[in-house]
Amino acid sequence: MPTAVLMLSGLGLLWGCGTTGPSFQVRDDPWRTPEERACLASGVVRQTAFVRARSALGGPSVCGAVEPFEMSAADNGRVAFNPPAALRCPMIPQLDRWVKEVVEPAARYQFRQELVSIKVLASYSCRPMNNVEGAMISEHAYANAVDIGGFTLADGTTISVQRGWNGSRAEQDFLRVVHDGSCAYFTTVLGPNYNSLHSNHFHLDLAHHGRDGLMHICK
Template sequence: MKRFGAVCALVAVATVAHANAPTGSLRPVPRADGTPVVTAPAMAAEAAPEVPAAPSDDRIAAQEPQIERRGLFKSLRPLFRSRKVEKAARAQRETLRKGAVCGDLAIQGEAVGRIRGETSGCGVDNAVRVRTVSGVKLSTAALMDCATANALKTWMDRAAKPALAGKGGGLQSVRVAAHYACRGRNNQKGAKISEHGKGRAIDISGFVLSNGTEISVLQGWNARSHASALRQMHQAACGPFGTVLGPEANKFHRDHFHFDTARYRSGSYCR
């Protein structure tokens, strides 16, 4: 009987607890002052952030100018260039294209074609007359073949311009002492035909900087302010060119660099 009475008491307590529990909520039932019951679904709806509807294409298009003005898509370059600027750029590209030789925009000049030598051993096939190389002017338009023009460009980019980059605003032009000429080596009568007579050589006697300063090979080779740069250019030519001669080679080259593209089995000849 005692056990039966205990079970009845537990059932009665559970019944009362169930009757007093709020419906659909884990929070207390309404208070006596009439405060409304907040159900769990209502709480979730109240706490959830409002998600805006996806904008239409028209709305996006209308907002684009505002976004651009706010700088979200700010660029270091203008989105659209003016017609004047674009026209000038096209004209420059067209000028470079028309002036390019040897298939390289960095080598500017004109195609000459075949040059027939005055004597046996002279002459150039597919000669070009080069005026500027990598933006550096030649004091005299130089006749040569494309192999020599390409070697000159490599040397200009890798040696001449870097060597003088920190002087007087950089390299502006070079003094050409000789290019194509049907003659013997070192201008000696009866000597073997020079590489100049085959369009494979160029002699450079000096360099002009952007501020007007001129550096001559003759005077600058042993000058404290220019010796290092001149030696750097002389040494770096060995490779792009097959023969490199300078002031210390012999008496014929005291005042200029001689570069040519003759190749030897033993490698480049540089003095």
């Protein structure tokens, strides 16, 4: 069956504010709602002080999630997200595991410091990919993506993706371990080596790629 594509315009952007944005193409992805409902039914995501249900995300009906959440920290509150990220159910356990199993160990190894916070540049946003007029709808529009701009350690040191990618040896090693390690947890990982639009962040999402939906894109 051919993929259904719909053009929409005049859309509200992040958090449903009144700003209008460029038009985009919407794909009919049959996996999205069943995958999210299965995650919700599994009980893998529970409300805590750091993961709270949201009633709505804003934007037109093609954007958003079945039951969105706001995630303010990972690893039982040890690592804050600044600001909190608006996400669909499947993203939350992956982000939590990624922080605990990739980012925190890398920070301890490279800097002998605990990780205390992660800079979130974007999560939910009802917009086309890269904010390009007429492009395909972004995974951000489904709360299925997060852009990570930097990391803060216990001593106050901040490792910026933009500055650190070609920064000190420790910063470069840390960011490359985090980038490469992300590929085991997310189906799409894009960083500074991908293009100039990603020079200041890591884009992480759980989009389905390929015929079986299992292909990973890691650039």
